[in-house]
Amino acid sequence: MTQAHDRLLIIDFGSQVTQLIARRLRELNVYCEIHPFNRVDEAFLKAFAPKAVIFSGGPASVYQENAPMPPKGVFDLGVPILGICYGQQVMMHCLGGHVEGGHGTAEFGRAFVTPTELTHPVLAGWFPPEDGPQAREQVWMSHGDHVSKLAPGFQVLGTSPNAPFAITADPARHFYAVQFHPEVHHTPKGGRLYENFVKLAGFKGDWTMGAYREEAIRKIREQVGDQKVICGLSGGVDSSVAAVLIHEAIGDQLTCVFVDHGLLRLGEAEQVVTMFRDHYHMPLIHADESDLFLTALEGVSDPEVKRKTIGKLFIDVFQKHAAEVGGATFLAQGTLYPDVIESVSFSGGPSVTIKSHHNVGGLPEKMGLKLVEPLRELFKDEVRALGRELGLPPGFIGRHPFPGPGLAIRCPGEITREKLDILRQADAVYIDQIRKHGLYDEIWQAFAAILPMRTVGVMGDGRTYDYALALRAVTSVDGMTADYYPFTHDFLGETATRIINEVKGVNRVFYDCTSKPPGTIELE
Numbered sequence: 001m002t003q004a005h006d007r008l009l010i011i012d013f014g015s016q017v018t019q020l021i022a023r024r025l026r027e028l029n030v031y032c033e034i035h036p037f038n039r040v041d042e043a044f045l046k047a048f049a050p051k052a053v054i055f056s057g058g059p060a061s062v063y064q065e066n067a068p069m070p071p072k073g074v075f076d077l078g079v080p081i082l083g084i085c086y087g088q089q090v091m092m093h094c095l096g097g098h099v100e101g102g103h104g105t106a107e108f109g110r111a112f113v114t115p116t117e118l119t120h121p122v123l124a125g126w127f128p129p130e131d132g133p134q135a136r137e138q139v140w141m142s143h144g145d146h147v148s149k150l151a152p153g154f155q156v157l158g159t160s161p162n163a164p165f166a167i168t169a170d171p172a173r174h175f176y177a178v179q180f181h182p183e184v185h186h187t188p189k190g191g192r193l194y195e196n197f198v199k200l201a202g203f204k205g206d207w208t209m210g211a212y213r214e215e216a217i218r219k220i221r222e223q224v225g226d227q228k229v230i231c232g233l234s235g236g237v238d239s240s241v242a243a244v245l246i247h248e249a250i251g252d253q254l255t256c257v258f259v260d261h262g263l264l265r266l267g268e269a270e271q272v273v274t275m276f277r278d279h280y281h282m283p284l285i286h287a288d289e290s291d292l293f294l295t296a297l298e299g300v301s302d303p304e305v306k307r308k309t310i311g312k313l314f315i316d317v318f319q320k321h322a323a324e325v326g327g328a329t330f331l332a333q334g335t336l337y338p339d340v341i342e343s344v345s346f347s348g349g350p351s352v353t354i355k356s357h358h359n360v361g362g363l364p365e366k367m368g369l370k371l372v373e374p375l376r377e378l379f380k381d382e383v384r385a386l387g388r389e390l391g392l393p394p395g396f397i398g399r400h401p402f403p404g405p406g407l408a409i410r411c412p413g414e415i416t417r418e419k420l421d422i423l424r425q426a427d428a429v430y431i432d433q434i435r436k437h438g439l440y441d442e443i444w445q446a447f448a449a450i451l452p453m454r455t456v457g458v459m460g461d462g463r464t465y466d467y468a469l470a471l472r473a474v475t476s477v478d479g480m481t482a483d484y485y486p487f488t489h490d491f492l493g494e495t496a497t498r499i500i501n502e503v504k505g506v507n508r509v510f511y512d513c514t515s516k517p518p519g520t521i522e523l524e
């Protein structure tokens, strides 16, 4: 089979930053997929037909028993390979070099590499010749082990104080291996290294949104045929883009189902229904199921139980409506690539599960509906670019993400209707403040959460014993990492005052200054 575009395979050994490798490549218009090392075998390699392979970093040491190893045959594919950190170590280990642990070889964080007298196009743009012997470049390291003997055929192109083989290459086979992490922000020339690597591998940079749209439409038609599809539409960016794309592909074979689970924000249901019925003329079912969801969630306070309960009910509701529209056999969702990657850990991938996203981890095994997920390969910012390509209004594309489980995960502890009402009003005031101050587009996501405690206050000379609220606002590119937004004290003071004055039941407001990691964006 000929592929529509060049493909790069990232073999994941469990690094926390593997996804960033994919991001750097996508920025270069290179199509890539991440697959865990234990899911890639010779048959897979053959079917995938990568034009190049990257080995990620990972927590293991190659000299341990049962250390993760690359798939058989990968070195014989005849395609360029780039090994990063553990990826470098495992390459050396497999190809006849040697790796050691032990004292004095660890580097965590910033380090500087200096070039050797050898030059190679993989380092184009790295060490300007005018810098002469003073040349050095900042990289980000995170290793305890180091390569102590190179595999035959490899040369050293750069060294750092604790990694004598920081940058290595076997030019004849186009194998490259580095000890640092070129994918992270703190390796400023990392992007250039990937660019050089994919150029050497012959990538044309043919992965664009225009191409994606055409291909996605073709694939949807192929997959669905003349069957009916229902699409879970939340009014969020992902499902809206998915719905418009699918509608373009199959027209009125598509019906959208908007589930009001009683966990939506103030006025949200009306807005979504108006927008899609009037503006997009798509058949839309507004399923008011708030009693169903809120009853099931009564007394539930464990975050994972909340998520699984909601995930299951979503499917029940979709199944009910699939039958009602005359037997839809497909369910379309706005699932994105980060959701997919995260869910890999459910079935034995190398990294740990943080939370079950309702649309992936929460799906029951026997659903009876086949999935259509045209955005499965995209990151959030790519979905926004696709939305622009499809002509969705800019105000819509810029909307902050809102999680499927909705306010349930912004109400730590038990959920009650009273708490939800308070939260809805407070959140609306907070977002109104953000918009009034012209900050909405600078912030990636902002919301209020109601804390599971009451505190004492004094208002109008009376004692109050009311709920405390946490405000959250983060900057991010894709939700994988995030930093808290640095509001001014004036803004925070004014917002706290407005919330307490305008929302009955709140007498205290906190601002959450946690980045991700170590926090997550949502509270649960």
Ligand SMILES: Nc1ncnc2c1ncn2[C@@H]1O[C@H](COP(=O)(O)OP(=O)(O)OP(=O)(O)O)[C@@H](O)[C@H]1O
Binding pocket: 231, 232, 233, 234, 235, 236, 237, 238, 239, 240, 257, 258, 259, 260, 261, 332, 333, 334, 335, 359, 399, 400, 401, 402, 403, 404, 405
């Ligand atoms: N209230 C809802 N009704 C129907 N489907 C929903 C609802 N909430 C979420 N979904 C489904 O779950 C998927 C994942 O939700 P998610 O919040 O990640 O995406 P989104 O709501 O489309 O976009 P955004 O991330 O911008 O909020 C959605 O794409 C949609 O298919």
Ligand SMILES: O=c1[nH]c(=O)c2[nH+]cn([C@@H]3O[C@H](COP(=O)(O)O)[C@@H](O)[C@H]3O)c2[nH]1
Binding pocket: 307, 355, 356, 357, 358, 359, 401, 402, 403, 404, 405, 445, 479, 480, 516, 519, 520, 521, 522, 523, 524
């Ligand atoms: O559709 C969704 N279903 C979920 O179950 C879910 N949980 C978190 N999120 C959103 O994902 C991004 C990262 O959130 P966390 O840092 O809290 O994991 C943030 O944008 C969150 O709002 C979800 N979206």
Ligand SMILES: NC(=O)CC[C@H](N)C(=O)O
Binding pocket: 015, 056, 057, 058, 059, 060, 061, 084, 085, 086, 087, 142, 143, 144, 145, 146
């Ligand atoms: N980040 C990594 O890939 C670490 C590799 C290996 N575990 C080491 O400590 O050297």
Ligand SMILES: [Mg+2]
Binding pocket: 234, 236, 237, 401, 402, 403, 404
């Ligand atoms: Mg959403």
